[in-house]
Amino acid sequence: MARLKFVNFAMASSLLMVGSTVGATQQSSGAPAVPSFKSRVELVRISAVVRDRKGRFVSNLSARDFEVLDGGEAQRITDFQHDRPGVSVALLIDVSGSMENRLTNAREAATHVLANLDRVQDEAAVFTFDTRLDEVKPFAAGIQALPEKLASIKPFGATSLHDAIAATAERLTSRDGLRRAVIVFTDGSDNWSRLTPAEVSAAASAIDVPVYIVGIVPLIDNPSSPLAVTTPERVVIDGTLVNLAAWTGGRSFNVSTAVDRSVAARQILEELRHQYVIAFEAGSKPGWHPLAVRMRNKDLVVRARSGYNAGQSRPIS
Secondary structure: OEEEOOOOOOOHHHHHHHHHHHHHHHHHOOOOOOOOOOOOOOEEEEEEEEEEOOOOEOOOOOHHHEEEEEOOEEEOEEEEEOOOOOEEEEEEEEOOHHHOOOHHHHHHHHHHHHHOOOOOOOEEEEEEEOOOEEEEEEEEEOOOOOOHHHHOOOOOOOOOHHHHHHHHHHHHHHOOOOEEEEEEEEOOOOOOOOOOHHHHHHHHHHOOOOEEEEEEOOHHHOOOOOOOOOOHHHOOOOHHHHHHHHHOOOOEEEEOOHHHHHHHHHHHHHHHHOOEEEEEEOOOOOEEEEEEEEEOOOOEEEEOOOEEEEOOOOOOO
């Protein structure tokens, strides 16, 4: 198992300078051949999920159905895909001390994700974290169960949740050609990170990696449960984590029962399989660019990342 330090990646220096601005901006606003974008210019990729007003996925859309605004200015969509064959997910499991009574449920939730992967086209990697990040299983296809080591881990130590998410998202930058995501299994506490939620969401958003937060919570802390105690002090997956996920194009879940954990796993993978991938030419102005993706049909709802760093995006392959 590889023991990894939390490191700042390519845009880290600029993130530390623009993180608070990003947060404010966001709050206000072996596999088969993989198709690829081909361009001589630098392109920005946006993964987007579209639903109707009843929450159903919408398929068979074209580039003409979307509008992309970069800093409020409309952009021409240069490439468009809806047929990427597989998904690449990084499972990030909280093993800090606060997870002592929840780790079994976190492992079960992660196992549900693995059970729903395609053995040929999809791939997964498994990471754990407390104050540091451990690579328990590198990216590979055909993973159907968690490594045995996870059964014997004893939760211990402080929690660097935000740092772990950022570092894990960076590990997905090399998984081009697949629908990518970080899926985090946690109780939501963070008492050790250097990065703020705004900086983490900017990092993941800038490299187009949606973050899904699966909150492992008891029924009394689950807002959807009739047994919930709804005082603000008991909110586990709070607004900062909800926003972190949303800004990257992901979602957050609170799961308390076996059914909750199974449903969340299926919903995450269904979303990834229904992603549209949109590309446009990056702006020339260096620094953070806020993005907005809109549907021309106002009865449709789209979710996508919130921005990118100009001059640091990579050509799409």
